[in-house]
Structure formats: structure tokens, C-alpha cells
Amino acid sequence: MKHSRTSCGVAAVTLALAAASALAGCGSSGGGTDAKDAKVVSGATLTLAVDADPGSLDPQRSVSGSNLLLNTFAYDTPVKVLDNGQVTPEVVTAWKPGSKSYALTVRKGVTCADGTPMDAKVVADNINYVGDAKNESPMAGSRVPVGTTATADAAASTVAVKLPVDAPFFMQNIAELPLVCAKGLTNRGTLKATTDGSGPYVLAKAVPGDHYDYVLRKGYTWGPKGQTTASEGIPAKVTFKVVTSPTTTANLLISGQLGVAAVQGSETTRLKAAGLFHAGGMFMGQEVVFNQTPDQAVSDVAVRRALIQGLNLADLAKVDTGGLGKPANGTIADPKICGGDTMKGFTPAFDLDGAKAALDQAGWTAGAGGIRAKDGKRLAVELVYPNETPTTAATAQYLAGQWKQLGADVKLNERSFDQTSAVVFGKGAWGATLIGLGVSNPATLVPFFSGPAPTKGNNFGHFNNKQYDASVSTAQGKDGTAGCADWNAAESALFKDADITPISNKPLEYYGKKARFEVLAHYLIPTSLRVLAG
Numbered sequence: 431m432k433h434s435r436t437s438c439g440v441a442a443v444t445l446a447l448a449a450a451s452a453l454a455g456c457g458s459s460g461g462g463t464d465a466k467d468a469k470v471v472s473g474a475t476l477t478l479a480v481d482a483d484p485g486s487l488d489p490q491r492s493v494s495g496s497n498l499l500l501n502t503f504a505y506d507t508p509v510k511v512l513d514n515g516q517v518t519p520e521v522v523t524a525w526k527p528g529s530k531s532y533a534l535t536v537r538k539g540v541t542c543a544d545g546t547p548m549d550a551k552v553v554a555d556n557i558n559y560v561g562d563a564k565n566e567s568p569m570a571g572s573r574v575p576v577g578t579t580a581t582a583d584a585a586a587s588t589v590a591v592k593l594p595v596d597a598p599f600f601m602q603n604i605a606e607l608p609l610v611c612a613k614g615l616t617n618r619g620t621l622k623a624t625t626d627g628s629g630p631y632v633l634a635k636a637v638p639g640d641h642y643d644y645v646l647r648k649g650y651t652w653g654p655k656g657q658t659t660a661s662e663g664i665p666a667k668v669t670f671k672v673v674t675s676p677t678t679t680a681n682l683l684i685s686g687q688l689g690v691a692a693v694q695g696s697e698t699t700r701l702k703a704a705g706l707f708h709a710g711g712m713f714m715g716q717e718v719v720f721n722q723t724p725d726q727a728v729s730d731v732a733v734r735r736a737l738i739q740g741l742n743l744a745d746l747a748k749v750d751t752g753g754l755g756k757p758a759n760g761t762i763a764d765p766k767i768c769g770g771d772t773m774k775g776f777t778p779a780f781d782l783d784g785a786k787a788a789l790d791q792a793g794w795t796a797g798a799g800g801i802r803a804k805d806g807k808r809l810a811v812e813l814v815y816p817n818e819t820p821t822t823a824a825t826a827q828y829l830a831g832q833w834k835q836l837g838a839d840v841k842l843n844e845r846s847f848d849q850t851s852a853v854v855f856g857k858g859a860w861g862a863t864l865i866g867l868g869v870s871n872p873a874t875l876v877p878f879f880s881g882p883a884p885t886k887g888n889n890f891g892h893f894n895n896k897q898y899d900a901s902v903s904t905a906q907g908k909d910g911t912a913g914c915a916d917w918n919a920a921e922s923a924l925f926k927d928a929d930i931t932p933i934s935n936k937p938l939e940y941y942g943k944k945a946r947f948e949v950l951a952h953y954l955i956p957t958s959l960r961v962l963a964g
Contacts, residue, residue: 460707460708460709460946460947460948461702461707461708461709462702462705462706462707462708462941462942463705463707464704464705464706464707464942464943464944464962468944468962468963468964469962469963469964470662470663470960470961470962470963471663471961471962471963472662472663472666473666474665474666474667474961475665475666475667475668475669475961476665476667476668476669476689476690476945476959476961477668477669477670477671477687477688477689477690478668478669478670478671478688478689478690478691478954479670479671479672479673479679479682479683479688479690479691479692480495480496480499480500480670480671480672480673481495481496481672481673481674481676481679481692482494482495482496482672482674483496483638483639483672484496484497484499484500484642485497485638486621486622486623487500487501487621487622487623487624487625487633487636488618488621488622489501489504489505489608489610489621489627490556490559490560490567490569490607490608490610491567491568491618491621492568493568493569496670496672498953499670499692499953499954500642500644500670501608501625501627502608502629502953502954502956503629503630503631503644503668503956504543504625504627504629504631504632504633504644505608505609505610505625505627505628505629506520506521506540506548506608506609506627506628506629506652507520507521507604507605507606507607507608507609508520508521508522508534508553508604508605508607508609509521509522509525509601509604509605510605510654510950511602511605511767511870516911517601517602517605517910519537520537520652520654521536521537521540521548521553521609521628521652522534522535522536522537522553522589522604523535523536523537525601527600527909527910530592530593530594530595530596530597531590531591531592531593532590532591532593532600532601533588533589533590533591534550534553534588534589534590534591535587535588536548536549536550536553536587536588536589537587537652538587539651539652540628540652541628541649542611542612542626542627542628543611543625543626543627543628543629543632543647544611544613544626546611546612546613548609548611548628549582549584549587550582550583550584550586550587550588550589551582551584552609552610552611552612552615553580553582553589553609554580554581554582554589555580555582555612555615556607556609556610556615557574557578557579557580557589557591557604557607558578558579558580559610559615560573560574560578560607561574561575561576561577561578561579561580563576563577569606569607572603572606572874573603573604573606573607574603574604574607575593575594575595575597575600576594577593577594577595578591578592578593578594578597579591579592580592596906596907597873598873598905598906598907598908598909598910598912598913599767599870599871599873599874599910601910602767602870602871602910603870603871603874606870608627609627609628610626610627611626611627611628613626614626614627623636625644628650629650629956630646630647630650630653630659630664630956630957631644631645631646631647631668631956632644632645632647634667639672640671640672641669641670641671641672642669642670643667643668643669643670644667644668644669644670645666645667646659646664646665646666646667647659648660650957653955653956653957654948654950654955654957654958657957657958658957659957661957663960663961664957664959664960665959665960665961668956668959671688673688673691676693676694676695676697677697679691679693679697680693680697680700680701683701683706683941683943684700684701684704684706684943686943686944688943689942689943689944689945689961690940690941690942690943690945690947690954690959691940691941692710692938692939692940692941693939693940693941694754694936694937694938694939695752695754695819696752696754698754698937698939698941699754701941706941706942706943707941707942707943707945707946707947708939708940708941708942709939709940709947709948709949710937710938710939710940710949711763711764711765711937711938711939711949712755712756712763712764712935712936712937712938713763713866713868713935713936713938714758714761714762714763714866714867714868714932714934714935714936715747715750715751715755715758715866715932715933715934715935715936716750716822716825716864716865716866716933716934717758717761717864717865717866717867717930717931717932717933718738718741718829718862718863718864718930718931718933719854719862719863719864719865719890719891719929719930719931720734720737720861720862720891720928720929721860721861721862721863721891721892722891722892722893722894722929723892726861727794727804727807727808727809727810727811727838727861728811728861728862730792730794730804731927731928732788732789732791732792732794733789733792733794733809734927734928734929735778735788735927735928736778736785736786736788736789736792736794736836737785737811737833737836737838737862737928738777738778738928738931739778739779739780739781739782739784739785739788740780740782740785740832740833740835740836741780741828741829741832741931742780742832743757743777743780743931743933744757744780745828746825746828746829746933746934747933747934747935749821749824749825749828750821750822750824750825750933750934750936751821751934751935751936751937752820752821754936754937755934755935755936755937756934756935757933757934757935758773758932758933758934758935759771759772759773759774759932759935760772760773760918760921760932761867761869761872761875761921761924761930761932762869762870762871762872763868763935764935767870767871767872767910767911767914768871768872768911768914768917768918769914770918772918772921772922772925773922773925773931773932775922776922776923776925776926777925777926777928777931778928782832782835782836785836786836786837789802789809789836789837792804793805794809794837796837800837801837801838801839802836802837802838808839809837809838809839810838810839810840810841810861811833811838811839811840811841811861811862812840812841812843812859812860812861812862813826813829813830813840813841813842813843813860813861813862813863813864814843814845814850814853814854814858814860814862814863815842815843815844815845815850815863815864816844816845816846816847816850816864817844817845817846817847818846818847822864823844825864825933826842826844826864827842829862829864830842843860850863854890855884855885855888855890856883856884856885856890872905872917872920872921873905873906873917876902876906877889878890878891879891879893879895879898879924879929879930880893880895880898880899880902891929891930893924893929895923895924895927895929897919897920897923897926898920898921898923898924898929901916901917901919901920901923902916902917902920904916905917905920940954944961944962944963944964945959945960945961945962946958946959946960946962947959947960
């Protein structure tokens with residue numbers, strides 16, 4: 431698995447997908463003046479932008495940002511997640527955890543767009559497909575643990591789920607599992623260019639590389655907050671237009687040629703200045719991680735803590751987000767399942783002189799050229815980072831500048847995203863890296879902070895934090911948010927040893943021209959879309 435690559439439109443990640451946003455009361459609140467006091471238009475067409483062609487539209491065979499966005503319009507999920515981490519019903523109305531098991535109750539009356547039922551058997555078949563390793567779904571592990579099996583009781587409208595391991599956030603994870611209807615499960619080849627779901631829209635036309643047209647279906651009555659496809663003002667047609675340039679996207683929004691688009695970075699400044707309606711949330715920016723293999727100077731916890739102590743994280747967050755974000759307070763952006771600031775009191779506070787003194791006390795003394803060494807080992811750090819955004823490069827340069835002041839010999843190694851992933855996950859030497867682990871819950875991070883290292887596992891930093899492991903062990907025996915205190919303690923243990931240090935949270939918002947909407951987990955809620963008059 432790789433660390434996250436953010437995509438305008440969705441925070442697209444390959445190790446897991448963010449899920450813990452609000453349904454505000456059920457959804458995020460919006461800002462801007464463009465939608466103020468305007469009347470809705472019934473039967474309208476709304477054009478949205480995606481920043482890349484989605485490719486295959488099979489919702490369980492891709493985790494690309496544009497694919498995930500389009501599929502929220504055609505496919506329901508078993509449940510939704512509130513901003514406090516609690517689960518709310520969608521297709522599944524009730525659930526009961528057991529010992530490595532769950533009992534799910536499926537809503538009666540949910541139908542697919544073709545009129546067939548989305549019943550207990552279909553829900554079970556979806557879980558079985560993703561959980562079966564031979565199907566190689568990229569959602570295996572993040573949505574459904576590999577080896578999970580499900581059995582339906584059609585008469586009772588229930589599904590019995592057996593888990594191979596403790597999965598304390600199983601319900602939160604399946605909130606990101608798109609449910610495919612029976613025909614699509616039987617013949618998955620049809621899903622490459624058509625849709626077969628129980629969601630509010632159906633794909634009507636696909637022009638790869640250019641646009642995708644979705645039309646409203648009849649009879650959808652189980653949307654968030656009781657919204658239906660008969661709700662006043664919901665668009666009759668939604669066109670997804672492929673627009674790869676953020677500047678072009680912003681221009682098209684301001685001119686009214688686009689109705690809605692997700693935008694991040696500097697273009698958001700002029701969109702807000704234009705008064706466009708906007709709503710969304712935050713996602714993780716960069717995080718500093720050290721390689722703790724014995725040959726690295728940063729395997730010494732005193733070195734790691736001193737290098738972090740030499741960073742003004744508040745200033746660094748501004749650098750990392752171009753002044754648009756805020757400092758991180760943990761490994762998951764707010765709102766998060768387990769709330770609270772897990773960094774405060776554990777991450778070393780900025781003190782350049784204190785950091786130098788700590789290195790002196792640990793035996794790392796300055797030598798020729800001011801470079802520190804201990805027992806013949808130089809304090810050398812090779813910082814590997816992806817070159818995809820100017821802010822990431824600026825963040826790396828800031829780190830190098832501060833660490834050189836402490837007496838470290840820093841080498842910057844700028845690579846492509848894929849090359850950085852290859853190095854960090856076991857195919858090259860490195861001392862530190864900038865990484866963005868965008869996940870929905872703390873359990874997803876466990877294989878990356880413990881267990882076997884690459885290439886036998888995903889413990890890319892070669893972590894061996896006993897306090898983290900102990901707290902995780904306790905947390906995994908508790909269901910969902912009941913273990914939050916233990917999950918937070920585990921995370922704080924990582925920060926105390928400077929195993930990983932999150933830098934920032936970055937905004938990712940949707941902007942609307944003559945449109946309004948609500949956002950869930952960086953996705954639009956389809957039934958909340960409204961086209962406005964004027």
C-alpha cells in the first residue's frame with residue numbers, strides 16, 4: 431500500500447478513505463453569498479467538475495477520487511457516519527456487535543434502480559465479494575477485513591457477519607462500502623461503463639475523458655434526513671465534466687459554466703472573494719516520519735525529539751498549506767471519530783536552543799562544519815518527499831533549514847509520488863519523509879505503526895513503540911468509540927517518541943455557482959443538491 435495522494439474533488443487515498451465527517455445534524459454548513467435567499471429551480475441540470483477521468487466505474491474496483499465521487503450518486507452504503515464517530519442508518523437500520531462478529535438488520539423496501547430489491551442477500555454478497563482476497567478489491571482491508579464472511583437470513587432481513595480479526599470500527603468502515611445490486615454482482619463486466627445501484631441517480635451517458643451524465647431515478651425515499659428524489663429542487667440531471675486544471679475550474683465556476691466543483695489551494699481565495707457558496711471539511715496535510723532502522727541516526731529517540739523540537743509547527747502548518755489551513759492535532763483531521771488534541775503535551779514544543787542542548791546531553795556533539803556525531807556516526811538525514819505540490823517542497827526546505835541549524839547534515843531527495851512511495855515502503859534508503867496518511871479511524875493506521883516492516887508488512891518506519899502497541903491491544907477489544915481513550919493514548923505515545931509528527935490540516939471544499947448542497951466526508955450528498963434561480 432502507498433501513502434495518500436490528495437486529489438482535487440476527493441482526498442483520495444490508497445490505504446484508507448476518510449469517512450468521519452458530519453451529516454450535520456447531518457452535513458457540513460455552507461458559506462458564501464451566492465446562494466443566499468435564492469429560490470430553487472425544479473427539473474434543472476447541474477454541471478459538476480471532476481479533475482480526472484474516473485476510468486472503470488465499478489465502485490468496488492477503484493479508489494480514485496473521481497470514481498468515488500461519481501459512485502456516491504448511484505450507490506448507497508450500508509450506513510453513514512456522524513462527526514462524533516457514531517453510526518446512523520442507511521440501507522442497514524440496526525447492528526449488534528459480537529465476538530468477532532456483527533448482526534446487521536437490512537431496511538425493507540430498498541430497491542435498485544432496475545426495481546430489484548437491495549435485500550439482506552445482496553448486502554451479504556457485497557461484503558463477501560470485498561472480503562474475499564481472490565477478488566483483489568482495493569477496498570479489502572479498509573472497508574471489509576480480508577477473510578470476512580457474511581450469511582443472509584432473507585426471512586428475517588438480517589446478515590450475520592463473521593470477522594477474522596477484531597474490527598472495532600467495522601461499522602464506520604462499511605459506511606464507505608458502495609453496495610452493488612444483484613445483476614452487477616453476477617456480471618461485474620457491466621459495471622465498467624454502467625451503474626447498478628440503489629442510489630438516487632443512474633448513469634445515462636458516458637463520454638470517457640469528457641463528461642458523464644446521470645439522471646434522477648424515481649422511488650428513492652431513504653436519503654439522509656428523509657430526502658427523496660421527489661424533493662423539491664433536486665436536479666433532474668447531473669453532468670460530471672472532466673476539468674484537469676484548477677485554474678480552469680475556478681474560471682468556469684465564476685463564469686457560471688460549472689455549477690459545482692471541489693477546489694483546494696490558492697484558487698479558493700478568489701472563489702470566496704466572488705461570494706460563491708462553499709461547504710466541506712479538512713483533510714490531513716503532511717506528516718514527518720523518521721526511519722528507525724539501526725543504521726539511521728534518527729533511530730535514536732533523543733535525535734527524533736530534538737529535530738521536532740527545532741520546528742515551529744504553527745509556522746510550518748502555514749507553509750504546508752499556503753496559509754490556508756491550520757496546525758494538526760492528531761493523525762486524523764477534524765471532525766474525527768475519537769475527538770481531542772492528542773499532540774498537546776506530547777509533541778516537543780518549539781525551542782531551538784533547547785533542542786541543541788538535548789542533542790548535547792544525548793552525546794551528539796558538533797564537529798567539523800558544525801555537523802554533529804556520536805560514536806563515529808554522523809547526524810545525517812536524507813529527507814525523501816514527493817514533488818507534486820509547491821507547498822510540499824517548501825515544507826521540506828523549511829525542515830532542512832531548521833535541522834541544519836541543529837547540526838544535522840540534511841540531504842533533500844525530491845521524487846515523484848510513486849518513486850517516494852517505492853523508497854519509503856522498502857526499496858531504498860531514507861532517513862525522514864513527508865507523508866499524508868488520510869484515514870477514517872485510528873485502527874486503520876495500526877499496520878503502518880506496528881508489526882512487520884516492508885516488504886513483509888507495512889510498518890514503513892520500522893516502529894517499535896511498546897506503549898503504542900499496549901494501548902492498541904486494549905483498544906481493539908472494545909467496540910467503536912468505546913475504545914477512544916485507548917486509541918488516543920496510543921496516538922500520543924507515537925508523538926511522545928517523535929515516531930510521527932502531523933503538521934497540518936488542509937481545507938477541501940466544494941464551491942457552487944447558483945447552487946447549494948451539503949457535504950459528507952468530502953463528498954457531496956446527492957439528495958442535498960439544489961440549482962438556484964438567478
